Each structure stands twice: as structure tokens, then as C-alpha cells.
Amino acid sequence: MAGLVNNLLILLLLFQNICLGFRSPLSIFKRYKDTTRSLSSECLGSEQPVISLGLSDFALDIRMPGVTPKQSDTYLCMSVRLPMDDEAYVVDFKPHASMDTVHHMLLFGCNEPSSTENYWDCDEGTCRDKSNILYAWARNAPPTRLPKGVGFRVGGETGGRYFVLQVHYGDISAFRDKHKDCSGVTLHLTHQKQPLIAGMYLMMSVNTVIPPGEKVVDADIACHYKRFPMHLFAYRVHTHRLGKVVSGYRVRNGQWTLIGRQSPQLPQAFYPVEHPVDVSYDDILAARCVFSGEGRTTETHIGGTANDEMCNFYIMYYMEAKHAVSYMTCTQNANPEMFRNIPQEANIPVPIKSDMLKMTHGHHEETKDSDTSSLLQQAKKEEEEILDQETKDGDRSSLLQQAKKEEKEILDQDFHIEEAVEWPGLDLKLGQVSGLALDPENNLVIFHRGDHVWDENSFDSKFVYQQRGLGPIEQNTILVLNPSNAKLLHSTGKSLFYLPHGLSIDKNGNYWVTDVALHQVFKLGTEGKEPLLTLGVALQPGSDKNHFCQPTDVVVDPITGSIYVSDGYCNSRIIQFSPDGLYVMQWGEESFLGRSRPGQFHIPHSLALIPDFSQLCVADRENGRIQCFRLETGEFTREIKHKSFGRELFAVSYVPGGLLFAVNGMPYPGEAEPVQGFVMNFSTGEIIDFFIPLRKSFEMPHDIVASEDRTVFVGDVHARAVWKFASTEKVEHRSVKKAGIEVQEIKESEAVAEARLKNKPESTHSLKDADKQPLVQQASSTGVSFVLITTLLIIPVVVLLAILIFIRWRKTTVYGADEEHKLDSSSGRILGRLRGKGGGGINLGNFFASHKGYSRKGFDRLSTEGSDQEKDEDDGTDSEEECSASPPPPAPSSS
Numbered sequence: 001m002a003g004l005v006n007n008l009l010i011l012l013l014l015f016q017n018i019c020l021g022f023r024s025p026l027s028i029f030k031r032y033k034d035t036t037r038s039l040s041s042e043c044l045g046s047e048q049p050v051i052s053l054g055l056s057d058f059a060l061d062i063r064m065p066g067v068t069p070k071q072s073d074t075y076l077c078m079s080v081r082l083p084m085d086d087e088a089y090v091v092d093f094k095p096h097a098s099m100d101t102v103h104h105m106l107l108f109g110c111n112e113p114s115s116t117e118n119y120w121d122c123d124e125g126t127c128r129d130k131s132n133i134l135y136a137w138a139r140n141a142p143p144t145r146l147p148k149g150v151g152f153r154v155g156g157e158t159g160g161r162y163f164v165l166q167v168h169y170g171d172i173s174a175f176r177d178k179h180k181d182c183s184g185v186t187l188h189l190t191h192q193k194q195p196l197i198a199g200m201y202l203m204m205s206v207n208t209v210i211p212p213g214e215k216v217v218d219a220d221i222a223c224h225y226k227r228f229p230m231h232l233f234a235y236r237v238h239t240h241r242l243g244k245v246v247s248g249y250r251v252r253n254g255q256w257t258l259i260g261r262q263s264p265q266l267p268q269a270f271y272p273v274e275h276p277v278d279v280s281y282d283d284i285l286a287a288r289c290v291f292s293g294e295g296r297t298t299e300t301h302i303g304g305t306a307n308d309e310m311c312n313f314y315i316m317y318y319m320e321a322k323h324a325v326s327y328m329t330c331t332q333n334a335n336p337e338m339f340r341n342i343p344q345e346a347n348i349p350v351p352i353k354s355d356m357l358k359m360t361h362g363h364h365e366e367t368k369d370s371d372t373s374s375l376l377q378q379a380k381k382e383e384e385e386i387l388d389q390e391t392k393d394g395d396r397s398s399l400l401q402q403a404k405k406e407e408k409e410i411l412d413q414d415f416h417i418e419e420a421v422e423w424p425g426l427d428l429k430l431g432q433v434s435g436l437a438l439d440p441e442n443n444l445v446i447f448h449r450g451d452h453v454w455d456e457n458s459f460d461s462k463f464v465y466q467q468r469g470l471g472p473i474e475q476n477t478i479l480v481l482n483p484s485n486a487k488l489l490h491s492t493g494k495s496l497f498y499l500p501h502g503l504s505i506d507k508n509g510n511y512w513v514t515d516v517a518l519h520q521v522f523k524l525g526t527e528g529k530e531p532l533l534t535l536g537v538a539l540q541p542g543s544d545k546n547h548f549c550q551p552t553d554v555v556v557d558p559i560t561g562s563i564y565v566s567d568g569y570c571n572s573r574i575i576q577f578s579p580d581g582l583y584v585m586q587w588g589e590e591s592f593l594g595r596s597r598p599g600q601f602h603i604p605h606s607l608a609l610i611p612d613f614s615q616l617c618v619a620d621r622e623n624g625r626i627q628c629f630r631l632e633t634g635e636f637t638r639e640i641k642h643k644s645f646g647r648e649l650f651a652v653s654y655v656p657g658g659l660l661f662a663v664n665g666m667p668y669p670g671e672a673e674p675v676q677g678f679v680m681n682f683s684t685g686e687i688i689d690f691f692i693p694l695r696k697s698f699e700m701p702h703d704i705v706a707s708e709d710r711t712v713f714v715g716d717v718h719a720r721a722v723w724k725f726a727s728t729e730k731v732e733h734r735s736v737k738k739a740g741i742e743v744q745e746i747k748e749s750e751a752v753a754e755a756r757l758k759n760k761p762e763s764t765h766s767l768k769d770a771d772k773q774p775l776v777q778q779a780s781s782t783g784v785s786f787v788l789i790t791t792l793l794i795i796p797v798v799v800l801l802a803i804l805i806f807i808r809w810r811k812t813t814v815y816g817a818d819e820e821h822k823l824d825s826s827s828g829r830i831l832g833r834l835r836g837k838g839g840g841g842i843n844l845g846n847f848f849a850s851h852k853g854y855s856r857k858g859f860d861r862l863s864t865e866g867s868d869q870e871k872d873e874d875d876g877t878d879s880e881e882e883c884s885a886s887p888p889p890p891a892p893s894s895s
Contacts (some may be wrong), residue, residue: 012142016620020637020864025449049061050884053188053298055196056192057189057191057192057798058083059187059188059189060080060082060083060163060186060189061184061186062078062080062163062165062184062185062186063096063165063182063183063184064076064078064119064165064181065118068175069169069172069181071172072170072172073169074172075121075122075123075166075169076120076121076167077113077114077119077122077124077166078118078164079113079115079163079164079165080165080799081161081162082160082161084155085155085161086155086191087154087156087158087191088153088154088155088159088189088190089147089151089152089153089154089192089197090134091146091151091187091191091564092134092701093107093144093146093185093187094185094188095185095670096184097137097183098183099667101105101169101172101175101181101886102181102183103173103186104137104138104167104168104268104269104611105137105166105167105168105183105185106133106135106163106165106166107134107135107139107163108132108164108166109152109154109159109160109163109164110127110129110130110132110162110283110537111129111133111160111161111162112127112128112129113127113162113164113779114127114852122166126164126166131160131164131202132152132160132327133314134152134163135185135267136236136270137185137269138269140163140270144234145272146198146267146318147196147233147318149195149196150196150233150318151197151198152326153197153324153326154189154201158244159509163187165185166182167183167184168281173257174800174883177185178615178806180361191657193321194321195320195376196318197315197318197321197324198318199316199319199325199326199327200316200326200327201285201314201317201327201328202295202314202315202316202328202329202330202453203221203223203285203287203312203313203314203329203330203331203808204311204312205219205221205331206312207302207329208289208301209295209299209300209301210242210292210293210796211293211299212293212297212298212299212300213293213294213296214292214293215254216291216347216660217292218288218289218347219288219290219291219311220287220336220339221286221288221311221313221330221331221333222251222284222330222333222334222335222339223284223285223334224282224283225279225281225285226281226638226639227281227323227325227328227636228281228319228320228598228636229278229279229281229319230278230279230318230319231277231279231318232250232275232276232277232278232279232317233272233273233316233318233320234271234272234273234315235248235259235273235288235313235315236269236270236271236312237260237262237263237268237313238268238290238310238312238314238744239311239638239703240262240308240309241265242291242296242300243264243289243290243291243310243311244263244264244290244291244292245261245262245263245289245346245349246262246263246264246287246288246311246312246313247261247287247288247345248260248285248286248287248347249285249286249287249342249343249346250277250283251338251579252280256286256342256343256518258343259273260313260473261345261350263350264289264351266350270314274506277433278885281597281598284334284335286339286342287313287332288342288346288347289311289313290347290349291309299440300304304778316403321510323635323636324635325636325637328421332684334462358761360605379863383732397595415689415690417677417689417691417693417710417726417727418691418728419691419693419724419725419726420724422696424484424485424725425444425486425723425724426721428486428721428722429448430721430722430724431475431510431720432453432717432718433446433447433716433717433720433722434448434449434500434501434502434702434715434717435447435553435703436713436715436722437507437705439505440508441485443476443480443706444481444482444483444705445481446715446722447477447500447502447503447513447826448477448720449473449476449477449497450473450474450476450477451474451475452467452473452499454499454516458517460692462682463550463569464539465498465499465517465539466830469519470498471495472496472498473493473494473495473496473497475493475763476491476492476493476494477493478491478492478503478513478528479491480494483724489604489631489738492528492529493524496528497517497518498533499515499516500515501514501515502552502606503555503703504555504608506558509526509559510524511524511525511526511528512554512555512556512563513554514548514551514552514553514554516551516552516569517539518538518539519538519539519541519547519548520534520538520551521535521552521563522534522771533580533581535548535577535581536548536551540708541570543571545575545583545586545764546583548565548571548575549569549570549571550567550568550571551565551567552603552604552605553565553566553605554566554607555616556609556633558609558613559611560577560579561578561579562578562580562584563581564609564616565630566604566605566606566607567604569603572591572600572601572602572604573589574588574629574634587599587629587634588601588604588823590602591623594632596620596623596625597625599627600623601620601623601627602620602621603620603621604780605618605619605621605649605650605651605702606650607619607652608654608660609631609654610654613682614631614632615630615631616629616631616635617629617660618654619650619651620646621649621650622648624641624647624648624664625637625639625654626649626662627639627642628640633719638685640660640680642678642687644664644673644676644687645664645678645692645750646663646665646668646671646673646675647668648665648666649663649665650663650664650665650702650703651663651702651703651704653705653706654682655706655707655708655710656708657708658678659682659706660679660681661677661679661704661706662677663677663678663681663704664678664701665700666699667700670764674692675698675699675700675701675710676691676692676698677690677701677704677725678688678690678691680801691725693723696719696721696723697829698719699716699718700716701714702717703715703716703717711725711726712725712726725793736810743754805825835870
């Protein structure tokens with residue numbers, strides 16, 4: 001009988017274990033729930049309990065795993081992984097913390113915590129990738145509450161998969177009993193899609209200086225808002241000990257609306273926005289921090305040490321899910337003059353009691369102000385991760401940091417873009433040039449239309465190509481050139497295309513092209529005989545996932561292999577495909593009635609991939625602007641638009657290191673903005689430089705490509721030409737030797753500025769005047785070379801005159817005065833030769849040209865009679881070119 005009982009017990013245990021192996025997720029939630037209840041008075045360790053709250057909702061308990069800080073102002077971090085990979089939404093927070101032990105808590109969301117330990121010192125950081133603040137709690141501060149229908153998106157393809165809890169233990173006197181702390185927060189999550197997504201907007205000053213003893217110092221921040229509408233519901237302020245009050249405002253049509261105002265010496269949690277505030281496109285977000293330098297003996301700067309200060313204003317907002325952006329920053333003051341009208345309340349400190357100040361900073365009364373450890377820890381650990389968030393982006397973080405370093409190095413250099421007038425590529429016989437690119441060897445690749453032309457007869461009203469009878473282009477449409485001498489290295493693309501348009505080259509050297517007649521996108525190998533991949537249906541325009549309508553450009557992400565297509569002339573969208581050509585997503589819509597909102601296009605004409613910033617920039621042609629979007633989500637990030645762009649912006653190109661290049665279109669009748677090229681700072685959108693050709697004028701520059709050494713190529717679809725531009729210093733010093741004499745030439749960019757004036761439509765007479773004027777200015781600006789040349793020319797003239805005077809004196813002395821008339825006529829003939837035919841000016845070119853072996857080149861250009869059309873094909877030597885003024889640009893063609 002005993003044996004039978006034992007067998008039954010064993011079978012019962014086996015059955016119980018088998019049942020446990022088939023528990024549903026709800027039973028797992030229940031097990032965590034039971035565990036939580038049984039351990040409610042103890043630390044939960046690393047169990048990370050999940051609590052079921054229904055079919056779609058659950059709670060996630062995030063607690064410190066029983067820690068005992070060993071010194072005051074200790075920052076400890078721990079992480080919890082989202083219990084599933086599916087997308088979820090955090091809709092509520094419940095804090096678990098004691099004011100006696102915890103100074104404050106911050107909860108971050110990210111994909112890669114800084115450590116895999118149960119907990120770690122936050123000196124190691126919070127996250128390795130981009131992190132967003134989801135929640136903040138501080139002693140004596142209200143908890144963060146999300147409005148109904150609003151959630152932080154986590155998990156899935158775009159949300160973070162980890163939560164990182166940071167706890168600041170201010171004063172550890174409460175740990176004298178060596179107890180273990182399990183402070184933390186419980187999250188309420190749901191799988192139900194939320195219509196509104198929460199995010200964080202950080203405004204911070206980066207260049208404020210507080211003079212010692214200065215009673216009042218203002219730090220102002222302001223940015224134009226260029227995204228979809230957002231609604232503000234909470235705010236947080238942060239400074240160190242010198243901050244008196246921080247205020248944030250929305251400015252619309254000159255009216256200031258308060259977002260929030262608080263003393264940074266009070267608990268630095270998120271406070272609710274008292275009255276609802278919405279922010280729309282083109283509003284201004286403004287913030288002011290008021291400091292006092294009293295008690296300091298040295299200047300105080302923004303930074304992360306105990307002796308530095310900070311000026312941060314955090315805004316928690318929500319947006320419609322389809323337009324939501326999880327994190328934005330503002331670090332500039334776009335309009336300093338506007339702060340003259342800031343409400344007076346922003347300048348009035350918020351009074352606080354001294355005991356509240358001590359408690360806020362986590363110290364007892366015996367803690368001295370000279371104890372800087374609190375400031376050091378607070379600055380270094382709480383804020384440094386936040387300040388670094390924008391420079392981290394998952395797997396691209398190292399690229400981004402390197403890009404910012406390169407950007408600073410490049411933008412610190414003072415350079416100017418000028419045409420490489422010696423480049424022979426301008427004389428190539430090409431069809432309409434539609435696309436340009438650089439291959440992995442930095443060779444120039446040209447995509448042109450051969451003998452085909454896009455004109456008013458090419459398409460019908462439904463965008464169907466009408467000239468199929470011509471057949472495909474019989475010439476090679478893809479030409480590979482040596483970028484230095486324009487020598488043809490390779491050509492391909494024969495009998496493949498009808499109307500070529502966009503061109504790009506991936507990291508493996510494959511050609512990616514678009515054809516607006518075929519309504520297709522192709523991937524070609526370097527031989528280009530047969531497409532390796534084809535997107536779209538030949539000769540069939542459309543707007544669904546499988547069709548294009550005159551696609552304009554295509555680029556490939558070098559990191560993910562994703563394909564992005566701008567589509568196009570009759571669609572207004574950007575489409576993303578997987579590396580093997582499967583549809584992923586699209587964004588964009590048509591703009592109407594001259595109103596161009598973010599994400600709207602009027603011919604998305606050219607694409608520039610910025611992989612190190614994880615962005616895609618689009619030349620929105622007919623809206624005359626550049627729009628940039630996040631690669632992963634298609635979220636609008638910024639607009640770059642300048643008056644000098646005019647109405648049309650045709651193409652854009654990016655160079656690693658932070659430079660953006662672009663070309664615009666011809667001005668409309670009555671408009672003054674010239675067609676030209678632009679160099680911009682990608683981070684700020686500021687125009688650094690303009691450039692135009694010196695020889696042949698732009699007619700319709702259609703594409704642009706630039707290399708890392710700032711060599712730029714521009715292709716023109718009407719002029720059927722390709723220009724090369726090179727980077728030079730704005731004041732370039734070159735030493736050249738001629739006849740044993742060292743000449744220091746100083747070449748300035750004024751000639752290019754004058755050439756710009758020349759390229760504007762003017763009368764023939766004014767063009768000639770414009771050509772002559774820069775010659776005089778350039779010659780006068782060449783400094784040492786002009787003085788030296790003038791001296792060298794004057795010496796023989798003076799010697800000649802001296803000889804003539806001596807001869808005259810001798811003849812007068814020997815033959816008498818009756819020979820005076822002959823001498824006059826003789827000297828008149830010589831001086832007449834110096835003056836030239838018309839006698840209007842000294843033609844040094846004609847004079848020296850009469851001497852054998854002496855080149856006219858250079859000197860004829862100083863003549864007041866020299867033709868602005870003159871060329872130098874007859875010149876057999878170029879030895880004089882380095883010492884002469886630069887050749888004048890010819891008059892623009894009438895065609």
C-alpha cells in the first residue's frame with residue numbers, strides 16, 4: 001500500500017509539471033502577479049514581474065534589485081527588457097520611492113542599455129544608443145500623468161525594447177541600518193494602438209557665460225517649429241545652483257503663451273501644463289533661464305562639472321500617431337530681438353524656502369554649500385546622457401559622432417567653390433544631361449539622353465510616353481570619365497532607355513537609374529548589359545505599390561541596403577523598398593495652391609542620402625526647398641529654404657562631414673534670383689557659399705554631385721554640358737617663379753562675384769562693361785604681381801624715353817634746330833605704336849607681341865580694346881599664365 005501511495009504521488013507531481021509546461025501567457029501574468037503580492041514588502045530582485053490587467057493590458061514592475069548605496073549622491077541604473085517584441089504603449093506610471101532615501105528617478109527607453117548587470121553605476125551611462133526620457137519623479141513633486149489616449153510607443157520596429165531606471169540617492173543617512181532599497185516605478189502598458197503618441201522636446205543653451213558677481217544673466221533659446229502639430233501637457237526645468245527661474249513659451253504672431261515657469265531649485269520633476277498649449281508649423285518655441293553670478297569669482301560656463309551651469313527646459317508633448325516624432329531638440333537662439341517682448345514674469349525669480357532648497361538637493365542641514373559632489377554627480381550623470389542623446393542613433397552612433405567631428409573640421413576651413421576652367425569636360429558631345437554620380441573609385445558617371453529629347457510631344461495628358469516608335473536610345477547613355485581630365489574610361493547603357501533621369505551608385509559600384517518614359521527604376525551592374533533588378537511596369541504610369549509615374553531619382557542606404565525612390569513628376573511621394581525590391585512603405589502628398597506643408601511635394605526631383613545622420617533629403621523642386629526625413633520612419637525632420645533659391649530647387653547632394661550642395665532653376669520673368677549653386681551647412685541649413693560657371697552659363701542645371709574633397713560636378717539638361725568646380729581658399733597664396741624672380745600671387749574671390757553679375761541677362765553692351773570691370777578690379781587686387789609687372793613695364797618705357805631725349809638733344813646739338821620736326825615725327829611713330837591704332841590707350845599686348853617669342857597671353861587682357869570673346873588657341877606657351885590676371889569669362893551664349 002505504501003508503494004502504491006508513493007507511485008501516485010510521483011505521478012501527481014509529473015502531471016503538475018507537464019501542466020506547468022503548457023501555461024498560457026495569462027497564467028504567466030498571474031504567476032508574476034502572485035509573486036508580486038507575496039513580495040510586496042521585499043525587494044523583487046531580478047524577477048521583473050509582469051502583471052496581467054486584462055486581455056490587452058499589463059503592468060511591468062521596474063525596481064532596483066535590493067541595493068545599498070555606500071555614499072551620498074550615488075547614481076545607480078538598472079534595466080528591464082520589454083517582455084515581448086510586439087509594439088506596446090506606456091499609458092501610466094506609478095512611482096515607488098521614499099523621499100527619505102531617493103532624491104529623484106528618471107526612466108529612459110532605448111534598445112541597448114549601457115550594461116547587462118543587474119544594476120550598475122550610472123557613470124557608465126544609461127544607454128549605448130539613443131534614449132528618450134519617459135518619466136521623472138522627484139521628492140515633493142507631482143507624478144507624471146499622461147492624458148487619456150496618449151502613450152509612449154515602445155517595442156515593435158520603432159520603439160525601444162528596454163527600460164533603464166536611474167535612481168539618484170541624495171543623502172544616505174537613511175541607510176545606516178544597511179537595508180536594501182527597491183525603489184522604482186510600475187508601468188501600465190497596453191497593446192491597443194493609441195491615437196496619440198507622446199514625445200520629448202529638449203530646449204537647452206550651449207553657449208551661455210555667467211560673469212562673476214553679475215546679478216542677473218539671461219540665457220535665451222528659441223527655434224522655429226517646422227513639423228506637424230504637437231500638444232504640450234508637461235514640462236521640466238533644470239539648472240545647477242545659479243539658476244533662479246526657467247520659463248518656456250510658445251510665440252505665435254507675436255503673442256507669448258506660457259508653457260511653464262518654475263524655480264530650478266524646486267524638485268525637478270515634470271509639472272503639468274496648466275492650460276492646454278498646441279504648437280503648429282512655423283510657431284516659435286522660446287525659453288529663458290535667469291542666473292545670478294553673485295558669489296562666484298570666475299566666469300561660469302555651460303558644462304557638466306560642479307563649477308559649470310546648465311539651462312534646460314523639457315517639454316512633454318503628444319502628436320497624432322501617423323506623424324509622431326519621439327524626440328526633438330533646440331539649442332539655438334533663432335531670433336534674439338524677440339526676447340525684448342518676453343513677459344516680465346520670466347525675469348522674476350520664484351521664491352523658495354531654504355529648508356526646501358536643502359531637501360531638494362538631497363542634503364541635510366549639516367551639508368555645506370562647498371560640498372560639490374552633488375553638483376558634480378547631478379551634472380555628470382543625470383544630464384550628460386541626455387545632452388548626448390542627439391548624437392546617438394542605434395547602429396549609426398559611431399557614424400554620427402564621426403560625422404559631427406568631420407563637419408566641424410570642414411566647416412572650420414575657409415574655402416570657396418570656383419569653376420575649374422582648365423577642365424575639358426565642358427566640351428564633351430552629350431545629349432541632355434539628366435544625372436550625375438561618383439563611383440567607388442571617385443570617377444565621374446554621367447547619365448544622358450543621347451539623341452532623345454524630352455519635349456512637349458513626349459507624353460499625353462495621362463503621362464503615357466508617345467514616342468515609342470523612336471525605339472530606345474542607340475547611344476551609350478552611361479559614361480564613366482576620369483574626373484581630372486574628362487577622359488572616357490567606360491561606357492554602357494545602349495538600347496536600354498527612352499528618357500533617362502536619375503542616377504546613383506551604391507557602395508558596390510552598381511548603377512541605379514530611373515527612366516521617366518518607361519516609368520521604371522533599374523539596378524545595373526558595371527557592364528550595364530541587363531538589369532539586375534527592375535521596379536515598376538514598363539511604359540505604364542500608376543500610383544500603387546507596383547507602379548511609378550515618371551520617377552525622378554533613386555538612392556540606396558549603404559548600411560541597410562534599403563532602396564528609396566522619389567516618384568515623381570505625376571506622383572508626390574517617396575517610396576521605400578527592401579534590398580530585394582519588396583515594397584516597405586511610402587510617405588508624401590501633393591501640395592496645393594502654393595501652400596507647402598511638411599511632407600508635401602511639388603515634384604520631388606532629387607534625393608540625397610545622409611547615412612551618418614540617418615536622414616534622406618529631398619529637393620522639392622517646384623516648392624523651392626529641401627525637405628529631410630528619417631530613413632527608418634519617413635518622419636519629417638526639417639526644411640531648408642532660402643530666398644536665394646528662387647522658386648525652383650532642382651538637385652541636392654551631400655558630402656560626409658556636414659556639407660550640402662544644391663542647384664536652383666532659372667528665375668521666372670521679373671524675378672531677380674540668379675541660377676547658381678549653393679554650399680550649405682547641413683546641421684544649420686546656413687548657406688556658406690555660392691558658385692557659378694565662369695565660361696559657359698548655366699541654363700537648366702539638372703543634377704549635382706560632390707566628393708569629399710569638395711570637388712563639385714553640375715550637369716545641365718539644356719546646355720548639354722557638365723561643369724567641374726573645385727574648392728579653393730578664399731584668399732589663396734601661390735608662389736611661382738619666372739626668370740628667377742619669385743612672384744607672390746594673391747587670388748581673391750571678387751572675380752567670381754563679378755562673374756555672377758555677368759551671367760545675369762543683360763544687354764550686349766552691359767555684358768562687355770561687366771567683363772571689363774572685373775578685369776580692372778582683379779588686376780588691381782593682385783597686389784604684388786601688379787606692382788611688379790607695372791614696374792617691369794615702366795622701366796623700359798622710361799629708358800626708351802630717356803634714349804629719345806638723348807638722341808634729340810644730340811641731334812639738336814649736332815645738326816641744329818632744323819631737324820626738330822623730323823625727330824618729332826619719328827618719336828611720334830614710336831609712341832603711336834605704344835598707344836595702338838586708335839590712340840585711346842597703351843596696348844601693351846600689341847607692343848610686346850611684336851617681339852619674337854613673347855606671348856600675348858595675359859597682357860592683352862589688360863588692354864582696354866581686348867575682345868571679351870578672345871580665345872588663346874594660337875598661344876604656344878602657358879608659362880605666362882601663372883603671373884597674369886585670370887582670363888575673363890566669355891559673353892554668355894544667346895542660345
